Amino acid sequence: MRRASQRTDEKELIRAAQRGDPDAFEQLVRSYDQNVLRMAFNLLHSEEDARDIYQEVFLRVFRNLPRFRFECSFSTWLYRIVANLCLDQIRKRKVRKESSPAVETPSGEVDRLQFIPERRADVDPQRQLMSTEVKIRINEVLDELTPRERIVFQMRHFQGMRLRAIGEALGVTEEAAKNCLFRATQKMRAALGDFV
Amino acid sequence: MTCHQVQVSLSLYLYGELDFAQEEALERHVAGCALCQRFLAREKAWHTSANSGVSDVPIDLLMQCRQELRATITQGGAKRKTNHLSWVTWAEPFGMTAGRWSVRLALASFLVFIGFTSARWFGRNGFMGSIDGGKTNNMSLLNPSSAHIRDIRPGNNHQVRILVQQVNEREVTGTPEDDSIRRLLLAAMQDTDDPGLRVDSVEVLQGQGGTDVRDALIRTVRRDPNAAVRLKALEALRQFSSDTATRDALKFVLQHDENADVRSEAIDILAPLNQKLDITPDLAATLQEIMRSEPESDYVRARCLQVLHDVNAPLNVY
Numbered sequence: 001m002r003r004a005s006q007r008t009d010e011k012e013l014i015r016a017a018q019r020g021d022p023d024a025f026e027q028l029v030r031s032y033d034q035n036v037l038r039m040a041f042n043l044l045h046s047e048e049d050a051r052d053i054y055q056e057v058f059l060r061v062f063r064n065l066p067r068f069r070f071e072c073s074f075s076t077w078l079y080r081i082v083a084n085l086c087l088d089q090i091r092k093r094k095v096r097k098e099s100s101p102a103v104e105t106p107s108g109e110v111d112r113l114q115f116i117p118e119r120r121a122d123v124d125p126q127r128q129l130m131s132t133e134v135k136i137r138i139n140e141v142l143d144e145l146t147p148r149e150r151i152v153f154q155m156r157h158f159q160g161m162r163l164r165a166i167g168e169a170l171g172v173t174e175e176a177a178k179n180c181l182f183r184a185t186q187k188m189r190a191a192l193g194d195f196v
Numbered sequence: 197m198t199c200h201q202v203q204v205s206l207s208l209y210l211y212g213e214l215d216f217a218q219e220e221a222l223e224r225h226v227a228g229c230a231l232c233q234r235f236l237a238r239e240k241a242w243h244t245s246a247n248s249g250v251s252d253v254p255i256d257l258l259m260q261c262r263q264e265l266r267a268t269i270t271q272g273g274a275k276r277k278t279n280h281l282s283w284v285t286w287a288e289p290f291g292m293t294a295g296r297w298s299v300r301l302a303l304a305s306f307l308v309f310i311g312f313t314s315a316r317w318f319g320r321n322g323f324m325g326s327i328d329g330g331k332t333n334n335m336s337l338l339n340p341s342s343a344h345i346r347d348i349r350p351g352n353n354h355q356v357r358i359l360v361q362q363v364n365e366r367e368v369t370g371t372p373e374d375d376s377i378r379r380l381l382l383a384a385m386q387d388t389d390d391p392g393l394r395v396d397s398v399e400v401l402q403g404q405g406g407t408d409v410r411d412a413l414i415r416t417v418r419r420d421p422n423a424a425v426r427l428k429a430l431e432a433l434r435q436f437s438s439d440t441a442t443r444d445a446l447k448f449v450l451q452h453d454e455n456a457d458v459r460s461e462a463i464d465i466l467a468p469l470n471q472k473l474d475i476t477p478d479l480a481a482t483l484q485e486i487m488r489s490e491p492e493s494d495y496v497r498a499r500c501l502q503v504l505h506d507v508n509a510p511l512n513v514y
Contacts, residue, residue: 022269029265030390037261038253047257054261055268062269134245156211157246163213178213185207192242 014074018066025065029058032075035159036082043086043154044093045139053089057081072168079161079169083151090147134192141191145184152177153184197225202232206239255424259392372400382412385429391422398425402432410436414445417462423455430461437465447482450496451489459496467503475507 010031016024033054040053060081068077142150148170155161155169167177197205197218202225208214209222226232347359370377384397398416401409413436416429430449436442449462467473475483483500 025269026266029262033262034253034258034391037258041253041257047254050253051257051261051264055265058265059268138246156213157243163211178208181211181213182204182207188246189207189239189242192245 010074011070014065014068014070018068025062028074029061032078033058036078039082039154039159040086042158043151044089049089053082053085056085076165076168079155079165080171083155083169086151087147090150137191138188141187145187146180149180149184149187152180153188156181197221199225199229199232202226202229203235206236207243210239210243252422252424255392255395262392372404378404378408382408385412385416391420391425394420394422394425395428398428398432403435405435410439410442414441417445417449417458423458426453426455426458427461430458430465434465443479447479450482450486456496460499463496463499463503467499473503473506475503480504480507 010028013024013028013031017028036057037050037054040057041047041050044050044053057078061078068074142153145153151170152166155166156163161169163177163181164174166181167174170177172180202222205214205218205222209219214222226236347357349357351357368377368380372378372381378401381397381401384393385401387393387397394416398413401412410433413429413433417426417433420426420429426449430446433442433445437446443466446462446466450459450466453459453462466479467475483504487497487500487504
């Protein structure tokens with residue numbers, strides 16, 4: 001019942017935004033922007049790239065919203081844009097060989113995830129070490145996944161999206177999304193086996 | 197289902213992506229198969245480990261993105277509106293072209309004058325074209341996105357009576373000690389949509405006394421879905437750390453919060469480092485329980501151990 005009323009509210013909001021109501025557009029953005037930013041940030045591991053994706057996604061939504069005809073759900077449409085932009089970015093990085101988790105520093109190669117500030121990192125060195133090791137391993141295996149496997153795993157495991165929605169967002173069947181997830185989880189399982 | 201079939205389906209099972217019959221079959225098999233039970237436990241464990249690879253989005257980054265987007269859209273939107281009006285098209289027959297800045301300035305001033313005069317006129321005389329002698333004037337105030345329609349009743353002569361509830365924006369200023377400001381901040385702390393707002397309210401209320409603030413902070417640490425907001429609320433709760441209600445909430449966080457950083461903050465407030473500790477049997481029992489059940493944080497376990505050791509409490513059952 002609540003979900004149905006939320007859907008109606010969202011429709012109203014979209015229609016208002018299509019009529020040019022800036023408040024409605026802002027509300028619409030706020031309903032999704034945390035998830036969009038989290039997804040981009042976790043996929044690309046870069047605040048700058050995540051910020052670019054955020055801007056590009058919502059600017060595309062803004063520009064194309066008047067042409068949105070409710071043929072699919074708004075979230076499907078939105079995540080299709082997010083997925084395409086993130087996939088492009090991951091592929092670009094692969095081409096530029098930026099995808100390596102390691103970066104050069106004066107003291108040698110260091111994992112780029114170590115540059116992501118960790119909250120309360122000063123509290124427990126052992127905990128930090130373990131957490132960093134897990135993050136490094138996750139990053140390594142994510143890097144070994146194909147861009148599509150990576151995005152499917154991100155959407156299912158971290159964003160909690162259903163396979164059907166993931167398939168719709170990526171323009172593939174639910175079965176194809178399921179196969180991607182299966183391959184991704186097999187690789188993750190093998191990589192994280194030592195930590196469990 | 198065979199063991200192999202079960203083992204390859206475990207991830208999909210944990211994601212809830214198996215259909216009902218497959219799920220039933222898998223559960224039946226696992227219930228009677230020790231090997232698959234071990235595989236399931238392992239599967240759950242790596243799923244949990246993988247969660248530690250997810251980074252929370254810094255709230256500052258979210259705020260920054262929103263501001264940038266708003267700025268870009270305001271500029272772009274203004275441009276789009278100008279194009280849409282295409283004043284040049286209808287001004288050209290009057291000999292005005294876009295090339296001359298003086299003409300643009302004159303036209304802009306004229307439009308401002310028209311806008312100002314008509315706004316004043318409508319303000320006094322009602323909306324032009326109102327079929328019921330100005331009764332629908334208030335429509336100009338309605339914002340469809342913030343208006344909630346409560347009731348619609350068709351009337352005579354094509355009239356419709358719509359009961360609309362609308363939230364109007366206004367700016368309020370004052371100090372956090374002002375009652376009205378305080379109430380607004382407490383309400384914002386429970387805002388379900390925007391973690392940035394919740395963090396800001398907690399930050400402003402930090403250092404404010406009163407059970408209303410304490411209770412709101414307790415609600416936040418217990419229920420807020422965002423770990424960053426819970427952490428902020430825990431910081432603000434430090435000043436109330438001797439209250440029983442606060443200590444109960446901290447124990448709850450220690451036992452139930454899914455985020456290891458939040459649990460670490462809670463143990464630091466409950467049993468501050470290098471301070472004389474006043475540990476009740478109840479708290480000792482909680483710490484013992486956490487020693488047994490803490491899933492991932494060595495820090496929390498180590499601190500529990502240290503506290504129990506400091507008060508000479510046994511490590512198993514109190």
